[in-house]
Amino acid sequence: MSEDLKRTTIAGNLEEQRRIRAEKVTAIRAVGGDPYPDRFVRSATSVELHERFAQLEPGAETAVMVSVAGRVMLRRNMGKLIFLTFQDVTGSLQLFVSQADLGEEAFAAVADIDLGDWVGAQGEVITTRKGELSVKVASLRLLTKALRPLPDKWRGLSDTDTRYRQRYVDLIVNEDARRTFRVRHQAVRSLRHQLDEEGFVEVETPVLQIEAGGAAARPFVTHHQALDQPMYLRIALELHLKRLVVGGIERVYEIGRVFRNEGISTRHNPEFTMVEVYWALANYQDMMALTERMICRAAQDAIGTYAVAHPDRPDVSIDLTPDWPRRKITELIAEHTGETVSVHDEVPRLRAVCDRLEISYEDWWGAGKLVYAIFDKKVEELLGHERPIFAYEYPAEVSPLAKPTPGDQENTDRFELFIGGKEIANGYSELNDPVRQREMFEMEVAAAGHGDVEATRTVDEDYLRALEFGLPPTGGLGVGIDRVAMLLSGQPSIREVILFPTLRPESVENTRRLATGYPDGDDADDQGPV
RNA sequence: GCGCCUCUAGCUCAAUGGCAGAGCAACGGACUCUUAAUCCGCAGGUUCUGGGUUCGAAUCCCAGGGGGCGCACCA
Numbered sequence: 001m002s003e004d005l006k007r008t009t010i011a012g013n014l015e016e017q018r019r020i021r022a023e024k025v026t027a028i029r030a031v032g033g034d035p036y037p038d039r040f041v042r043s044a045t046s047v048e049l050h051e052r053f054a055q056l057e058p059g060a061e062t063a064v065m066v067s068v069a070g071r072v073m074l075r076r077n078m079g080k081l082i083f084l085t086f087q088d089v090t091g092s093l094q095l096f097v098s099q100a101d102l103g104e105e106a107f108a109a110v111a112d113i114d115l116g117d118w119v120g121a122q123g124e125v126i127t128t129r130k131g132e133l134s135v136k137v138a139s140l141r142l143l144t145k146a147l148r149p150l151p152d153k154w155r156g157l158s159d160t161d162t163r164y165r166q167r168y169v170d171l172i173v174n175e176d177a178r179r180t181f182r183v184r185h186q187a188v189r190s191l192r193h194q195l196d197e198e199g200f201v202e203v204e205t206p207v208l209q210i211e212a213g214g215a216a217a218r219p220f221v222t223h224h225q226a227l228d229q230p231m232y233l234r235i236a237l238e239l240h241l242k243r244l245v246v247g248g249i250e251r252v253y254e255i256g257r258v259f260r261n262e263g264i265s266t267r268h269n270p271e272f273t274m275v276e277v278y279w280a281l282a283n284y285q286d287m288m289a290l291t292e293r294m295i296c297r298a299a300q301d302a303i304g305t306y307a308v309a310h311p312d313r314p315d316v317s318i319d320l321t322p323d324w325p326r327r328k329i330t331e332l333i334a335e336h337t338g339e340t341v342s343v344h345d346e347v348p349r350l351r352a353v354c355d356r357l358e359i360s361y362e363d364w365w366g367a368g369k370l371v372y373a374i375f376d377k378k379v380e381e382l383l384g385h386e387r388p389i390f391a392y393e394y395p396a397e398v399s400p401l402a403k404p405t406p407g408d409q410e411n412t413d414r415f416e417l418f419i420g421g422k423e424i425a426n427g428y429s430e431l432n433d434p435v436r437q438r439e440m441f442e443m444e445v446a447a448a449g450h451g452d453v454e455a456t457r458t459v460d461e462d463y464l465r466a467l468e469f470g471l472p473p474t475g476g477l478g479v480g481i482d483r484v485a486m487l488l489s490g491q492p493s494i495r496e497v498i499l500f501p502t503l504r505p506e507s508v509e510n511t512r513r514l515a516t517g518y519p520d521g522d523d524a525d526d527q528g529p530v
Numbered sequence: 531g532c533g534c535c536u537c538u539a540g541c542u543c544a545a546u547g548g549c550a551g552a553g554c555a556a557c558g559g560a561c562u563c564u565u566a567a568u569c570c571g572c573a574g575g576u577u578c579u580g581g582g583u584u585c586g587a588a589u590c591c592c593a594g595g596g597g598g599c600g601c602a603c604c605a
Contacts, residue, residue, distance in 0.1 A: 013574040014540045017556050059563095074566075081562035098562065115555075129563050151541040152554050154566045158542070161597045173541090216605050263531090263603045372605075398605050416605090426605075454604080493598095504596070 014149075021147045024112055028142070035145040040120035043067040047090035049125060050133060058131035062124065068093060068135055069120040069143060071172065072113055074153060082110055083134075086119060087172075095121050096134040106139070115153065116146030116172075164501050177496075183302045184485040184497055188255065190301035191275055191479075194294050200251040200277060205240035207233060207257070213463070214238035214401070216454040217260040220270075233259035237276040238401065238476065239463050242430060245474050246466045250280035255481065266493040267422065270502045273481040278430070282475035284413040287427040288390050291417055291477055292322055295388075295424070295484065302488045309490035310385065311420045318420055318487075319387045326390040326415070329375045336379045343367045343395045343410045350374075364450045368397025368410065383418035390415045394428075400440035400456075402428035419487055427477035434467035 025035045044052075044066045053062065070088035080099040085092055099107040101123075113119060123138040151157040156173040163170040163177070170177045192202070210229070212219035214236030224231050237254045244252045255275045264270065279286065299306055299320050310316040334340050339353050350370040354361050359377050361370055372395050383389050392415035396404055402412035414428035431437050438459065447455035485497040495501035 013556070016574070017540065020556070076564045076567050077561085078564060078567080079561040081564080083564050083567080085565080094565080096563080100562075128565095130565075132563085132565065134563095149540055149555055152566095153541090154554065155542040159537095159597085161537095162541090164597095218604095260604075265601095265604085266599080268604065376605090394605080400605085402605095414605090423605095506596085 017149045018147050021114060021145065024114075025145050025147075028145070033142075035142060037141065037143060040069050040141065040143055041067060042069045042120070045090040046070065046086075046088050046093035049093060049135075050091065053125055053127075053133055056127045056131075056133065058127055059129050060127045062126065064125045065123065065138075066125055066135060067120065067122045068095075070118065071146075072115055072117050072119055073150070075113070075115060077111065080107070082107075084110075084113065084119070086121075094128075094132050094134040095119075095123075095137050095140070096126065096128060097137045097140065101136065101138060102140075109142075110137075110140055113140075113142065114146060114149075116148065116150045117142060118144035118146070160495075161503075164495055164503055165506060167499050180485075180489040180491055180496055181499065183489040184481075186302035187298040187484055187488050188481060190298040191294050191481075191484075192255065193301075194297050195253050195275075195277065198251070198290075200253045200279075201249050203241070203244060203249070203252055203254050204256065205234075205237060205244075205254060207259075209234050211456070211458050211460060212236075213456050213460050215258075215260075216452075216456075218262055218453050220259045220261045235260050236478070237274060238478070239460060241276055241278050242471060242474065242476070243463065243466045245278050245280050246469050246471050250472075251278070253277040264502060266495070267483070269482065269494050269498055272494070272498070275479050275481055277477040277479075279475045279477075280472045283429040283473065284392065284415055284427055284475055287475040287477045288324075288326060288392075288415055288417075290475075291390075291425050291427065291479065292324055292388075294479070295417075296320055296322055298484060299488055308487055311422065311486060311490075311492050313385075316385070318385065320419075321387070324388040324390055324417075326392060328393045329379070329391045330371070330393070332379050332383065332391055333371075333374055336382050337374065339374065341371055341374060343371050343397075345371075362450070364447075366397050368395030371395050372398045380418060380423065381421040384420055384422075388417060388419045388424075390417055392416075396440075397443075399428065400444055401431055401437075403431045403433075404436075422483060423480075424483050424487070425477060425479040427475065430471065430474040430476045432467060432471035432474065434464050437467055438464055 028035045046068065049066065049068070056062070068086070068088070070086035072084050073087045073092060074085035076083040082097040084095040084097060086095060097107070097110050102110065119140055120143050121135055121137045121140045123135045125133070126136045127133055151169065151173050157163055157169055163174070208224070208231045210231060212232035212235045215238070217235040219232040219235050222231050222233065223229070235258055237256055237258065241252055241254060253275060255273065257271050258274050259271045261270065262268065277290065279290070296306065299308065306320040307317045308320060310318055330342060337357060339357070341350060341353055345367055347367055347370065350367055351361065354370060354373060357374060357378055359373050361373055383391065393405060393411050394402070394414040396402070396410050396412050399412040399414045402414040405411040405413050412428060416423050417425040431440065441456065441459040444456045445459060448457045482494050482497050486494060489497060491497050
């Protein structure tokens with residue numbers, strides 16, 4: 001069996017296509033060419049030319065010379081005339097390549113260009129007889145040889161696993177993927193602009209922490225060698241940002257990655273991006289208004305409308321137009337379950353309500369956790385399907401960092417924003433009484449003792465020390481950036497708005513196949529069951 | 531973690547117990563105005579892996595792996 005035949009037998013047609021492209025690389029080098037040259041000076045992008053020459057008649061010549069560059073996506077070979085359609089970051093454009101213009105030798109080189117190659121071309125802007133805007137190529141350079149073939153030019157790449165693992169291919173061939181990440185970028189930029197304009201200072205705080213606090217979630221654990229010290233990846237931004245408010249940064253925010261060692265779903269990725277905002281002298285009402293300003297502006301900047309597609313119902317859209325309703329969670333519970341409950345009710349009565357609604361609970365839960373469970377299990381998913389809604393006045397028992405509602409120690413001035421049945425944002429008037437904060441921490445430690453793996457296990461003494469220096473009245477807010485991106489891009493899965501979502505590792509054999517260099521005769525020998 | 535669905539050529543998909551196929555991509559050829567170019571020809575397979583049932587398995591069964599969806603989990 002010859003080497004080539006064996007290779008083909010083992011790895012199939014992919015190896016044949018890669019071999020042929022690799023041989024072109026060799027051939028280019030053999031005549032002193034460079035298949036991976038240095039820079040190319042581009043004078044115009046495809047979209048700039050489409051905009052500037054939108055009105056040309058068919059068959060027009062402009063005498064305007066341009067340099068363009070991009071990846072070859074389509075090729076139509078007519079013999080002595082070749083049409084190439086390339087794609088750059090702005091869009092795509094046709095190259096008109098005539099043997100009469102280039103001469104036989106240069107034309108033959110263009111005929112060797114494969115789909116997926118990067119090329120740079122220089123020539124006159126024209127339209128064809130059919131009116132297609134084109135660059136009539138006077139010279140064309142290979143800028144990068146692609147060794148692997150692109151997916152089907154018409155159907156693209158649809159296998160979700162491959163799309164996520166090989167996002168580079170997804171982005172090359174799927175316009176919807178490019179659009180999604182453009183929307184995400186514009187939304188993030190918009191949030192940042194809004195906060196900057198309102199005088200907020202952007203900061204960065206530690207990702208590696210001695211104790212992960214600020215939320216109820218199981219953290220990722222790692223280890224610092226030099227300190228010989230276990231460390232945690234942060235699960236929230238909150239406690240460090242409030243230390244900065246103590247330090248006098250009265251308006252502060254961070255856009256950053258947080259990590260939660262929990263289940264993966266269409267709405268949860270182990271690492272995700274939050275923006276948290278803290279505003280001295282403000283309260284939770286101010287933060288609701290700020291949330292609304294931020295998301296409304298993001299919608300306008302990213303998609304130019306207040307009408308967003310419903311994540312689960314293709315035929316429905318959600319209207320983001322201000323002002324969004326604000327309702328107490330107990331009112332929403334009554335409205336959607338018919339049960340009148342209060343955090344001041346006796347525990348047995350609340351347990352009876354949970355039993356009626358078929359909600360399970362732990363025997364150590366107080367009234368706050370029970371009321372919250374009712375809201376969480378029976379009401380949340382029903383909220384925000386026509387327009388966003390703020391729910392507020394959450395039990396203190398489930399809000400250990402929030403300030404009590406004036407005159408009601410069992411409730412807090414906390415809110416959550418729901419859009420399309422999903423939680424998008426969470427905020428409150430910050431608890432700034434260090435004595436009460438210590439009590440709340442100790443309650444959490446007790447919950448951890450009950451087996452609550454998400455409860456904070458230690459009292460954050462440094463945070464309490466900071467509070468003792470005086471945290472002014474402060475409003476705080478956390479927004480899940482990924483969920484905003486899902487909302488605005490109309491994507492039903494968080495994996496669609498994260499460039500490289502968390503996946504199981506690829507199989508060894510598959511990784512091997514994908515990572516194998518070429519040409520290299522040894523690889524093929526190692527792979528197969530020869 | 532549990533349940534359901536799914537895995538066939540580089541890509542997108544057929545073949546439902548009886549010869550593994552098509553389109554695109556590739557390769558050879560024709561073609562100076564195409565638009566997913568067209569036309570002729572040719573090649574490409576560990577049907578995810580391992581067992582089993584059967585005269586015969588891509589197809590049925592069991593186990594494992596990847597993925598999707600749902601549930602559980604998720605202040």
